[in-house]
Amino acid sequence: MTRYLRLIRIFTGATVAAQLEYRANFVGAVLASLGQVGVALLGIGVLFGQPGTTSVGGWSFREALLVTGFYMLTEGFIAVFVQPNMSRIAEAVRTGSMDFTLLKPIDAQFNVSTRNLNVLRMPDIVIGLGLILYSASALTVTPGSVLAATLLYASALVIVYCIWLGLSTTAFWFVKTQNVTELFSGVFGAARFPTSAFPVPVRFLLTFVVPVAFVTTVPAQALTGQLGVELALASPVVAAALFLVTRLFWRHAVASYTSASS
Amino acid sequence: MAEYRAEVVIWMLSGTLSLVMMLVWMAQAAAAPGGMVRGYKPADFATYFLATWVVAQLLVVWVSHELDYEIRQGVLSPKLLRPLDPFWQHLLGHVSERFIRIVPMLALVAVFAWLSGARFTPHWWAYPAALGLIVVGFSARFLWEYTIGLLAFWTDSSTSFQEIVWLVYAALGGMFAPLAFYPEWVQRIAVWTPFPYMLGLPAQLLAGKATLGQAGQGALVLLGWLAVFWVVRLTVWRAGLRKYGAVGA
Numbered sequence: 138m139t140r141y142l143r144l145i146r147i148f149t150g151a152t153v154a155a156q157l158e159y160r161a162n163f164v165g166a167v168l169a170s171l172g173q174v175g176v177a178l179l180g181i182g183v184l185f186g187q188p189g190t191t192s193v194g195g196w197s198f199r200e201a202l203l204v205t206g207f208y209m210l211t212e213g214f215i216a217v218f219v220q221p222n223m224s225r226i227a228e229a230v231r232t233g234s235m236d237f238t239l240l241k242p243i244d245a246q247f248n249v250s251t252r253n254l255n256v257l258r259m260p261d262i263v264i265g266l267g268l269i270l271y272s273a274s275a276l277t278v279t280p281g282s283v284l285a286a287t288l289l290y291a292s293a294l295v296i297v298y299c300i301w302l303g304l305s306t307t308a309f310w311f312v313k314t315q316n317v318t319e320l321f322s323g324v325f326g327a328a329r330f331p332t333s334a335f336p337v338p339v340r341f342l343l344t345f346v347v348p349v350a351f352v353t354t355v356p357a358q359a360l361t362g363q364l365g366v367e368l369a370l371a372s373p374v375v376a377a378a379l380f381l382v383t384r385l386f387w388r389h390a391v392a393s394y395t396s397a398s399s
Numbered sequence: 400m401a402e403y404r405a406e407v408v409i410w411m412l413s414g415t416l417s418l419v420m421m422l423v424w425m426a427q428a429a430a431a432p433g434g435m436v437r438g439y440k441p442a443d444f445a446t447y448f449l450a451t452w453v454v455a456q457l458l459v460v461w462v463s464h465e466l467d468y469e470i471r472q473g474v475l476s477p478k479l480l481r482p483l484d485p486f487w488q489h490l491l492g493h494v495s496e497r498f499i500r501i502v503p504m505l506a507l508v509a510v511f512a513w514l515s516g517a518r519f520t521p522h523w524w525a526y527p528a529a530l531g532l533i534v535v536g537f538s539a540r541f542l543w544e545y546t547i548g549l550l551a552f553w554t555d556s557s558t559s560f561q562e563i564v565w566l567v568y569a570a571l572g573g574m575f576a577p578l579a580f581y582p583e584w585v586q587r588i589a590v591w592t593p594f595p596y597m598l599g600l601p602a603q604l605l606a607g608k609a610t611l612g613q614a615g616q617g618a619l620v621l622l623g624w625l626a627v628f629w630v631v632r633l634t635v636w637r638a639g640l641r642k643y644g645a646v647g648a
Binding site: 162164165166168169171172173175176179180183184186187188189190193194316317319320322323324326327329330334335336339 | 406409410412413414415416419420422423424425426427429430431436437554555556558559560562563565566569570575576580581582
């Protein structure tokens with residue numbers, strides 16, 4: 138365990154050092170973050186800007202903004218931690234450099250998941266946290282609800298990681314996976330609004346088929362103390378099940394991997 | 400392009416913003432007193448946003464990513480030896496992709512319209528008018544995206560500029576809501592930009608909520624912008640080539 142923690146520290150140091158070489162990229166990353174938050178805020182701003190509109194799907198403006206905050210935070214998590222690693226899996230399979238990863242005396246899934254970071258997209262995480270703090274400041278929040286929200290958000294991050302890993306693992310059979318993850322980002326765009334803002338059949342899809350409801354709506358509900366017990370219990374169960382399934386899928390993929398040259 | 404048919408469908412489905420907004424607005428109208436927001440019933444929202452989705456699909460341009468790659472990797476150099484501006488090759492690539500895109504797109508629209516209750520206008524003249532606006536709008540968008548791609552001669556964050564410009568295009572074009580839903584001052588700025596005429600106006604034509612006169616007016620504004628973007632593109636291209644040659648490529 139300590140070995141893995143030490144490795145995370147080494148990986149982080151290496152990738153941060155490599156990224157800071159290109160300082161001009163920072164401007165680009167800030168612009169991209171501004172674009173992201175702009176889209177998220179405009180969508181919700183126009184909705185609430187209509188005369189007579191005080192709630193969307195039963196959520197007040199501040200509450201809905203909380204969901205947007207969690208959405209930005211998750212976008213940041215994906216951009217900083219998940220995507221830089223997962224997008225390299227397909228490349229490694231195609232070029233054969235996956236061989237070296239598999240030969241190393243550490244768990245291969247750990248290696249492909251933690252090797253890279255995109256620190257330049259940290260502003261997304263800061264913006265997300267800022268939005269959450271701003272909207273929570275006007276709502277009644279108890280220490281208990283903060284704890285519940287934190288725990289549920291942790292399982293949300295596991296869910297996001299597992300979906301990405303599952304999609305990226307298909308690279309062992311289909312050489313290109315960029316399109317599939319693009320499709321996930323498209324569906325994930327629905328997470329910028331509370332699930333109850335959607336028509337009923339779509340709500341069902343967003344909760345049980347593509348579980349994006351657990352990523353933003355559920356932690357926000359936990360923070361405002363409006364979460365039902367069923368959803369609170371379902372979130373960690375879904376996360377654990379997804380983790381197990383993707384772990385097995387990954388092992389299966391590695392077992393059937395035959396290198397690029399053989 | 401025909402080889403990538405499955406990918407084209409996935410690309411189309413990943414442009415979900417207008418579909419997400421459609422679902423939210425439909426639920427919003429259904430829950431509102433009287434069953435409508437600003438005179439839009441759920442079916443009206445479905446029609447507007449599906450039309451926006453169709454128009455946005457036909458306006459898709461990815462040339463700035465290609466140029467960014469070509470300039471950075473030096474792929475551009477051999478292309479410069481040809482007696483034709485690489486601009487035309489990119490343009491034809493985009494145009495031919497439209498023909499592949501249109502068949503699965505119409506199938507998807509039919510399914511979405513059936514599911515959401517959207518109804519497009521019965522007036523035949525709205526369709527050629529919308530198509531005309533889309534053609535001019537696409538040309539204008541292609542030119543500005545091309546110019547952004549050319550910024551790769553000077554900076555390595557040209558694709559992030561593209562994200563910001565896309566945001567303005569989507570917002571003022573009416574991808575979040577019909578333009579009439581925006582605050583007054585935003586509308587006053589928007590009418591001077593090309594965005595409402597290339598995205599929102601064709602969508603309103605297809606939804607039967609815009610007149611032929613408005614279409615003509617929009618076409619004139621778009622043509623003006625087209626001329627501006629043409630000059631800008633050419634100027635940036637010439638300046639960029641001088642810069643590119645200077646580093647010994």
